[in-house]
Amino acid sequence: MHKNLRLKIGQGADFIFGNLELVGAFQSKRHKNTEKSGAKARFGCMFKPSWLTLAPALGEVLLLTKASNAKRRQLVVGNWKMNGNLRENASLLAAITKGWQGERGADVVICPPYPYLYQSRECLQHSPILLGAQSVNEQDKGAFTGEVSASMLADLDCKFVIIGHNERRRMQHESDQQVAQKFVAVQKAGLIPILCVGESLQDREQGKHLETISRQLNAVFAHTGKDVFSNAVLAYEPVWAVGTGKTATPEQAEEVHKFMRAQLGVLADEVRILYGGSVKAHNAQQLFALADIDGALLGGASLDANEFLAICKAAE
Ligand code: 13P
Numbered sequence: 001m002h003k004n005l006r007l008k009i010g011q012g013a014d015f016i017f018g019n020l021e022l023v024g025a026f027q028s029k030r031h032k033n034t035e036k037s038g039a040k041a042r043f044g045c046m047f048k049p050s051w052l053t054l055a056p057a058l059g060e061v062l063l064l065t066k067a068s069n070a071k072r073r074q075l076v077v078g079n080w081k082m083n084g085n086l087r088e089n090a091s092l093l094a095a096i097t098k099g100w101q102g103e104r105g106a107d108v109v110i111c112p113p114y115p116y117l118y119q120s121r122e123c124l125q126h127s128p129i130l131l132g133a134q135s136v137n138e139q140d141k142g143a144f145t146g147e148v149s150a151s152m153l154a155d156l157d158c159k160f161v162i163i164g165h166n167e168r169r170r171m172q173h174e175s176d177q178q179v180a181q182k183f184v185a186v187q188k189a190g191l192i193p194i195l196c197v198g199e200s201l202q203d204r205e206q207g208k209h210l211e212t213i214s215r216q217l218n219a220v221f222a223h224t225g226k227d228v229f230s231n232a233v234l235a236y237e238p239v240w241a242v243g244t245g246k247t248a249t250p251e252q253a254e255e256v257h258k259f260m261r262a263q264l265g266v267l268a269d270e271v272r273i274l275y276g277g278s279v280k281a282h283n284a285q286q287l288f289a290l291a292d293i294d295g296a297l298l299g300g301a302s303l304d305a306n307e308f309l310a311i312c313k314a315a316e
Contacts, residue, residue, distance in 0.1 A: 072272050074106040074288065074315040075233065075295035077194060078302025079134060079162060079276075082113055089116050093123035095305035102128030104316040106295065109160050110302070114148055117156045132160035132194070135168055138181035150189035161186045162297070164196045164216065166239045176219030183220050187228060194233045194297065195220060196276070197260070201240035209238070210259050217263050226265050234260055234273045235297045241277025243299055248277060250290055257292035281310035288315055 084092070089112065100108055111132040112120045121131055137147035153161060163186060164179040174182075179195070186193040197216040199209035213236070236256050238248050248256075253275050261268045275287050276297030287293050295315050301307045 071270065072294045075109065075272050075274060076106060076308075076312045076315050077109040077111060077132060077160065077162070077235075077274065077295070077297045078308055079111045079165070079297060079299050080113060080302060081134070081167070081299055083303055084112060084116060086116070086119060089119055090123065092303065092305055093120060096308060097124065097127040097129060099305065099309040100127070100129060100312055104313070106312060106315040108312050111160070111162055117153070117158065121157050130159045131157055132162065133158045134162050134165070136161045136163065136182055136186055138178060138185045140185070150185045150191055154189045154191055158191060160192045160194055160233070162194045162196060162235075166196065166198055166237055166242060170239075176216055177223070179216075180220045180223035183228075183232070184224060187224075187231060192231060192233060194235055194274070196235045196237050196297070198237040198239050198242075198277070204238065204240060209256065213256060213260060214263065217260065221263075226267060229264055229267050229271050232271065234271060235276050236260060236273060237276035237297060243278070245278050247279065247283050247287070248275070250286055253287060254290045254292055257290065261292050279311065281307050281314070284311045284314040 093110070096110070107130065108128070109130045109132045110120060110124065111134045113134065117131065117133065124131055133148070133153045135148075136150050136153060137144055139147070139149060140151065141149055150161065161182075163182040164174070168174045169179070183193045183195060195217075197213045199212040203209050203212045217234075236253065238252075238256075240246060241248050247253075257273050257275065260273055261271070264271050272294040273292060274295045274297045275293050276299070278300075279287060279296040279298055280301050284296060287296065296311060298308065298311060301311055
């Protein structure tokens with residue numbers, strides 16, 4: 001549980017720790033106080049030595065627990081992208097279903113390429129792991145060669161659909177408006193859109209990241225209103241962090257997630273917001289500890305059963 005704590009030291013800096021380990025006198029206070037967000041605790045020396053450099057103010061601490069997201073169940077989504085084949089998928093799915101039996105407190109979704117949806121559906125049928133798709137066409141049906149509709153995905157028991165992924169925005173030139181139309185089509189078919197937003201490296205370097213994210217979100221809000229987000233998931237995927245091995249720092253991720261949450265108005269506390277971009281087993285726990293991160297959208301790490309399962313376990 002301690003991984004879910006955020007500490008505000010005095011009136012000053014707000015420290016967010018990925019792997020908090022609280023010891024000594026503080027432990028008993030923790031049990032009394034962390035149920036409620038904002039509980040105050042007094043303590044002597046609560047940090048392990050390595051924390052001391054980060055915690056200059058020993059005295060009164062305001063505990064901001066992850067209580068604010070207690071009603072949001074963590075979600076881990078594996079986006080296989082254009083990878084896999086029948087043989088590899090069968091062994092990956094066998095290992096994942098064996099390792100994730102569903103007794104744990106997180107939802108897990110796999111998004112294989114279209115041709116393998118049927119195979120994955122068969123492999124997942126006795127598993128709590130859900131099926132998702134990587135993309136969708138905004139039209140219901142008709143002469144759209146090579147495209148797949150949301151009702152087809154529903155027919156194959158998909159529950160989630162990734163939309164607005166930066167690879168599609170950039171390589172397939174999907175516009176903000178088209179993404180908004182896809183969002184509507186997915187919900188109309190009874191599926192849950194996972195709406196991806198994220199800034200380029202250039203936006204980030206010019207300090208325009210929130211502007212970009214705001215534009216991407218507003219394009220959908222303008223089309224649908226905000227109420228429909230009660231049945232949607234958001235994902236923040238900084239373009240510069242996807243497939244590069246560079247993860248956003250906890251501070252960068254939390255800034256954007258908090259901003260995105262604030263855009264949701266009355267649904268702010270309900271909607272799950274995932275982080276995506278070079279999430280691996282070694283950094284997942286630190287990201288999941290952040291108050292406004294509710295899980296991960298994984299690329300590379302979802303192709304390795306051990307890595308994937310370790311991340312799912314970190315999310316529970
Ligand atoms: P990586 O985890 O490989 O960086 O990819 C993230 C992603 O794009 C998931 O949709």
